[in-house]
Each structure stands twice: as structure tokens, then as C-alpha cells.
Amino acid sequence: MLGIFAIAAPGDPSPSRAADEGQGPYERLILRGVNLISGDGAPIRGPVDIVIEKNRITNIVSVGHPGVPIKPAGRPVANVNDKEMDLSGHYVLPGFVDMHGHIGGSADDIPAEYVFKLWLAHGITTVREPGSFNGLDWVMDHVERSEKNTIVAPRIIPYLGFGMGAKSPIFTPEQARKWVKQTAKDGAKGIKFFGATPKIMEAALDEAKQQGLGTMMHHAQLNVMSMNVLDSARLGLTTMEHWYGLPEAMFTDRIIQDYPASYNYNNEQDRFSEAGKLWAQAAPMGSEKWNSVRDELIELDFTLNPTMTIYQASRDLMRERNADWHSDYTLPTLWEFFKPSRYAHGSYWFDWTTSEEISWKENFRLWMQFLNDYKNHGGRVTTGSDSGYIYKIYGFGYISELELLQEAGFNPYEVVQAATLNGAQALGMDDDIGSITIGKLADMVIVEENPLQNFKVLYGTGHYRLDDNNQPTRVGGVKYTIKDGIVYDAKALLEDVKMMVNAAKSAN
Ligand SMILES: [Zn+2]
Incomplete structure (x- = not known):
């Protein structure tokens, strides 16, 4: 999630692993x-x-x-x-690879132990951590302790949020390169982008490649006009998050998403409601545009990390709010954060209607067609959850992603491959994990x-x-x-x- 930075108050660091927690090696x-x-x-x-x-x-x-x-x-x-x-x-x-796992997301005071145990309890042994919202030192401390197995936690692969920790906003290519170099020194394995001007993106992606860092990007609507998924993939981006930027790469009868005049990006219901009408604005499956975008992304060895699970409430809010696990496993702070609010990111159902759910069902249908088509033509699709937002909690949200990939047309073996080997490959770790x-x-x-x-x-x-x-x-x-x-x-x-x-x- 997140189109803008909102650093949450980090929860308690993970306690050391007790003698009775885990046997072996x-x-x-x-x-x-x-x-x-x-x-x-x-x-x-x-x-x-x-x-x-x-x-x-x-x-x-x-x-x-x-x-x-x-x-x-x-x-x-x-x-x-x-x-x-x-x-x-x-x-x-x-072991499963969650390619989009926040250790706490944007809700305040989520203890690391809570997140880690839910992940491990659902078979997740590796997590790509996007943005490091708890701060570089906090995250790196957990990365190291997990590596040594002195905490109960999956492997953590930190992708630092672009610009994080910089003393002032980055607005020149030189500043971008400098930040990327420092980030590599700090021990990050990659960078999470939310969008920037093309010149900044070009410099940052080029430097990331030179430093051997992975890259992931949420193509937020504020910058997607100048850089959609195809643009960033051409500049060397290795993974896209969610789905924004993909329909925009396949526009044929417009160049900007159709926003109503009353739309305001800082209004979460506007954002999510209009997003639900976005796939219908793209070229249809089988069209020349669709095929050429698909083929070029595959040619660039570009990885899709759809995180469908985090949008599931958009098509069926009541189901997500009443999921079987909330009563026993959802922290009250998280529950409070999930409630509709004009302040909280992703809590967008100020007045979520039948029509909005219907739009989103169609949105999912078209999106799933792309994912399945991408996979069938040799493209890499991975699994990530983005739990901690929108009534999705850790671990449980990830398993829903497996079900959604099956709904998209992946057979169960293809789902497991996406959840394991594909993630390992996208992280460059397939010599060690993934099968x-x-x-x-x-x-x-x-x-x-x-x-x-x-x-x-x-x-x-x-x-x-x-x-x-x-x-x-x-x-x-x-x-x-x-x-x-x-x-x-x-x-x-x-x-x-x-x-x-x-x-x-x-x-x-
Ligand atoms: Zn996220």
C-alpha cells in the first residue's frame, strides 16, 4: 500500500527466541x-x-x-x-515467499512478534519488506537477528523506500544516485519506489542496477502519466507491485485515466472507487496493444507482484470484515486502523456501494486475464500480500492470494510455483530457496x-x-x-x- 510516505510508530522489536521456540537446526x-x-x-x-x-x-x-x-x-x-x-x-x-510484507504497515504499535509469528504459522519463510516503514535501523536489526535465527521470524529482504532518510527531498539525478549508493552501503537489498519524475527514476534505476539492488514500484496515480509500467520496466525496474500502471500502459483511446471532476487523490474513497473502473479503460485481451505490452514486459524479464488479496474487500467488503480469523487473531489496534476513516490509508469505504463492488468484480476479471495470459506466455508472476491494511492480516492474507491466483486461471501447481520458486527467482535467491x-x-x-x-x-x-x-x-x-x-x-x-x-x- 501507500502512495505517500506515512511512517508508523514502530511496534515493540521482536523478543529473542526462547529455548522452546523452534527445534533445531x-x-x-x-x-x-x-x-x-x-x-x-x-x-x-x-x-x-x-x-x-x-x-x-x-x-x-x-x-x-x-x-x-x-x-x-x-x-x-x-x-x-x-x-x-x-x-x-x-x-x-x-517455504512460501511473501513478496510484499510490511512489518506493521501504517498502523501504529504493531509488535514485530505478532507479524512474524503469523507469517511463519502460514508457511511464509521469506519476506520482501517494502519501504522499511519502521525505520532503517529497526528493520536492519531484525534482518540480522532473523539471519542468525535469534528471533522467531522469516528471512527478511529489506527494500528501502526511495528517498527515505534523505535530509531533503531528492530532485536531481545526482542526489538520486547518491541516495541509492548510500542505501546499498546501509545493507538494503533493494528499493521500493512510489513514483518520481522520469529523470530521477532513470538515474535511480540505473544506479540501483550498478549497485546490484533489486527494485519494486507502486506506480501511484500522481506520477503514472509520465511513467507507466512499460516506461519503468524499460529503464530497468525489476518488479511492479499491485497493478497500477499496467492498464495505463495499455491505453489506446485516452492517455490519462478518466477522473470525474470531483475526484481528489487525497480522498481514499475517490481513489479506490475510480481505480475499480481502470482496467475497463485499457485495451482488451487479445488486442494488438495488450499483446505488445505483455510481450515486451516478458522480454524485459519483468516480474509482476499483483497482491490481489489486498483489494479483495473492494469486491466484497462484508466478507473481508467478517473473516473467520478476526475474532482470535486481529489486534484491536489493527481493527481500529481498518475502520473507515478519512485519515487512514486504505480505509476507503466511507459509503461503499453495490455498484462499487460490481465495478471491482469486473476490474478483477480483466486483471486476472492479464495475469494468466502473462504466465501462459512465459512471464513471471509472484505472490505478495501487503497485509496490515484493508482488513487483511498477516499470513491469512497471503493464503487468500493463492486462492485468487487459482481463480485467475493458474492451476494449483502454477500457484505453488508462483508462491515459491518465482519469488526466489525474482529475489535472485533461487540457488538457495524456492524449491x-x-x-x-x-x-x-x-x-x-x-x-x-x-x-x-x-x-x-x-x-x-x-x-x-x-x-x-x-x-x-x-x-x-x-x-x-x-x-x-x-x-x-x-x-x-x-x-x-x-x-x-x-x-x-
Ligand atoms: Zn505495501
């Missing part, structure tokens, strides 16, 4: 009899045994066939000190149900269904998340979050 850990979803698109195979030494996957062995007992011959032999986990009937996937492959780091999600059959089993609240005794029941929820060889009990993490939420409620 082990000298040698063997996951026994599990069904493997590798993340690279290979079909499920199982049972397999997976050997992990410290934090690396060192062997994957097919040990049998479905429906019959595993014969012991041929299984990796456990030494006396090895840890073994019997995961018969379970499914394992690579379950011998030699890669042990970042994994373990669940009792088959997530390809139903992504809802990945929600912390599980999936609601009728059991064989005619009793409504909840199944699923991630069981274990392994990050860097450390095994976290996902349900215990959720219990911790529940306690934090309860405590916050009784303190109010």
Missing part, C-alpha cells in the same frame, strides 16, 4: 514418508524421505508407493543422534491435508467441512514450518498470537 534431521510438492512444477511424489543436515537439504529418496507399507530397504539410515519425524500421509512444500531440491536451504511447509486439492487447508483457522460422522469439523492449518533447518510448531505460534491478541483486548 539438527546435525541430521530425516523427514519420513512425506508427499513431496517440490515447488518447481514437478508433480507430487511420495512417500519420500528427506534428509536435512543443519540447514541444508542433503538427500531426497523415493521410498515406496501410495497405499502400501514402506519397505525399510533403501531408506536413509538414521544414526544414533539423528532426529526423525514420521510424516506419513503429510504433504511438504517449499525442495538437494543443496538448497531447508525452508519448508508441512501440512496434513493436500493443499493442491484445497488451498483453504493452509489458513491458520483451517478448513471447515463435514466429517465421516456427520460432524462439522475443522481440518488443516499448517502443522510445521521449517525455516533454515529450524522446525516450528505452527499451531503453537498461532496460540502465541491468540494470547497476544487476548492480552491487548483486556488491556483496552
